[in-house]
Amino acid sequence: LVKHKLQCSTTWKVKQAMSKLRTSFGDDHPEAAHKHLLDAQTLLGQQRADGAAYLSGYVVECALKSLWLHETGAPTGNAMPWDRKGHDLNHLATQVTALATVAGAKTARYFKTATSGVSSSAIAAWKPEMRYRPATMTSGDAQVWCQIADGVYQETVAQMRLDGVL
Secondary structure (H helix, E strand, C coil), X not given: CEEEEECCEEEEECCCCCCCCCCCCCXXXXXXXXXXXXXXXXXXXXXXXXXXXXXXXXXXHHHHHHHHHHHHCCCCCCCCCCHHHCCCHHHHHHHHHHHHCCCCCHHHHHCCHHHHCHHHCHHHHCCHHHHHCCCCCCHHXXXXXXXXXXXHHHHHHHHHHHCCCC
């Protein structure tokens, strides 16, 4: 257990180990999804709607990338299969859909309602450039984005962890 001091309270959490999907250059998408989900939920609880929504997008991005890597394997070298479209949720969702719906796909088990609905959900509007824009996200919209992110995370990374895939 690792002790973390957060403002005026002390919490305990289990330190996550590196996942089996960690790339040769150190990117660990399942662990990043977990970290961003916890941060998004914390920011939502602190009425920080823009930050919560922003990190919710990264949860979905990292969960989709986790599925992609689980299906295709981690690449050798520095080239990732999503190339320059790695922050485009619609592109990632389309590619993961194509992979998960092939007969015998390893990822089909993790491709359920929340994950398959990313492109038609509110979070499809997410862009990493949101960090440069004025605060415009309502707490209600941020809550929806966090719920979508949590749903995708639970169907993918959390279930993959329970199954011993990660």
